Amino acid sequence: MNKLSEVKKSFGNTFYIGSLPLGCRFCLRGSKLVLFITGLCDKNCFYCPLSDSRKNVDKVFADELEVSTDLEVILEAKSISAKGAGFTGGDPLLTPKKTLHYLKLLKDFFGKDFHVHLYTTGKYASKQVLLELKRHGLDEIRFHPEVEWWKAIENALNVGLTTGAEMPVIPREEYLNLLKRFMKYLSSIKAHFINLNELEICPPNYLALKQRGFKLAKNSLSAVEGSEEAAFQLLNWALTQGLELDVHYCPSIVKDRAQVKRRLARRAKNVVKGYQRVIGYQALLECIEIRLPKDFKINKTSLCMHLNIKPHMLKLVQEKGSLIIYINPQSPWRALVEKLKRDGGELIEVRRVKLLPSYKKTEVLSVPLSIKF
Structure with missing residues (x-):
């Protein structure tokens, strides 16, 4: 010593x-x-x-x-x-x-x-x-x-x-x-x-x-x-x-x-999903969340082909009476929103969501996004 x-x-x-x-x-x-x-x-x-x-x-x-x-x-x-x-x-x-x-x-x-x-x-x-x-x-x-x-x-x-x-x-x-x-x-x-x-x-x-x-x-x-x-x-x-x-x-x-x-x-680097991105300096995960009526008809494969993205960059789930799309913020998500509107989708909400990469994936920030057409 x-x-x-x-x-x-x-x-x-x-x-x-x-x-x-x-x-x-x-x-x-x-x-x-x-x-x-x-x-x-x-x-x-x-x-x-x-x-x-x-x-x-x-x-x-x-x-x-x-x-x-x-x-x-x-x-x-x-x-x-x-x-x-x-x-x-x-x-x-x-x-x-x-x-x-x-x-x-x-x-x-x-x-x-x-x-x-x-x-x-x-x-x-x-x-x-x-x-x-x-x-x-x-x-x-x-x-x-x-x-x-x-x-x-x-x-x-x-x-x-x-x-x-x-x-x-x-x-x-x-x-x-x-x-x-x-x-x-x-x-x-x-x-x-x-x-x-x-x-x-x-x-x-x-x-x-x-x-x-x-x-x-x-x-x-x-x-x-x-x-x-x-x-x-x-x-x-x-x-x-x-x-x-x-x-x-x-x-x-x-x-x-x-x-x-x-x-x-x-x-975060190990658990990030394709529909999320890592914000390294904040140690957070981020995604875009698009909420639609639960009865809206959508095909994931056709959406991915239209956007020219890989299937793992987008996730569809039924949750709380809504159809929710999670998509990577680095993907052409605005083009997705535009397509959904053209197809007659009534957008309930579009948000930018940030999550802790802990096992609970606690939401720490949610920013509503105003999309103009």
């Missing part, structure tokens, strides 16, 4: 001293599958961001998709061209058999270079479990422990795992003092890194944070006021201490702008 000498900015607009953890590099590129192993956890953090649909519930999610089969996990990983996975929760080590199963599944299918990191409180990180994780190919383990569970970090190092910690930066003096003590401990045992996350406000933890006097930072939708300033103070403090520890600070905005957006952009 190089001697820490300066704060550097990563390609994903995070900040670090020393080296950037390998798992973080994958995340910042959007190339990590987020595998939510279980919502079970007995740490009871007041700032926990888990929704009611996940918290204290033993369910598995691959990114946003609840899954029940191995195939669904593999398909989701392939849909984003994943180069690795992050196992999260809850605490995945509360269900060790399930965690080991998915670790083996992904390593067997994608190969040993498929990078997997795991988050845990450390309470259930016994030497036996850590040895099994190592044997199954876990690449990196990240602890979020209470003081009484710090010893588990040493155990992880002793079995040969790349070992670090991940903690939120709570802007309160007593917490920051404890965090400094923790960082010194990590350095003393030669842990590899600590990730410092900007504390976030979200619907599940809003009341708990508000009751403790926390509020949103100015011009932010999620960051807690004072958390980022405290994180930079910790980075500078680490430099003065000469710690043998890589320190990485990840602002809350990076999760949406880098990790999630880039993951969705990767997914």
Whole structure:
């Protein structure tokens, strides 16, 4: 490990001293599958961001998709061209058999270079479990422990795992003092890194944070006021201490702008249909939607021949009492509208629709189009 000498900015607009953890590099590129192993956890953090649909519930999610089969996990990983996975929760080590199963599944299918990191409180990180994780190919383990569970970090190092910690930066003096003590401990045992996350406000933890006097930072939708300033103070403090520890600070905005957006952009390229196009800079799918009366007679083959387009660029569906045509925005869709009008079609609506490339295909923007003839 190089001697820490300066704060550097990563390609994903995070900040670090020393080296950037390998798992973080994958995340910042959007190339990590987020595998939510279980919502079970007995740490009871007041700032926990888990929704009611996940918290204290033993369910598995691959990114946003609840899954029940191995195939669904593999398909989701392939849909984003994943180069690795992050196992999260809850605490995945509360269900060790399930965690080991998915670790083996992904390593067997994608190969040993498929990078997997795991988050845990450390309470259930016994030497036996850590040895099994190592044997199954876990690449990196990240602890979020209470003081009484710090010893588990040493155990992880002793079995040969790349070992670090991940903690939120709570802007309160007593917490920051404890965090400094923790960082010194990590350095003393030669842990590899600590990730410092900007504390976030979200619907599940809003009341708990508000009751403790926390509020949103100015011009932010999620960051807690004072958390980022405290994180930079910790980075500078680490430099003065000469710690043998890589320190990485990840602002809350990076999760949406880098990790999630880039993951969705990767997914969009893999799931786009012929009647859609990818808007890469927005990580969205776009199509033109033409709505007609349900009894309107139409022939897809003749339409495609008239427009000189391939059949996969157009889709016909009966939905909600209407006949709907979906067509690629880069096709001559205006010519299609003109033909439909000539053929006596009563256009109910023409829209430009933008969708998230997630499995639900959530509509995020719909613009009615006024067509003049």
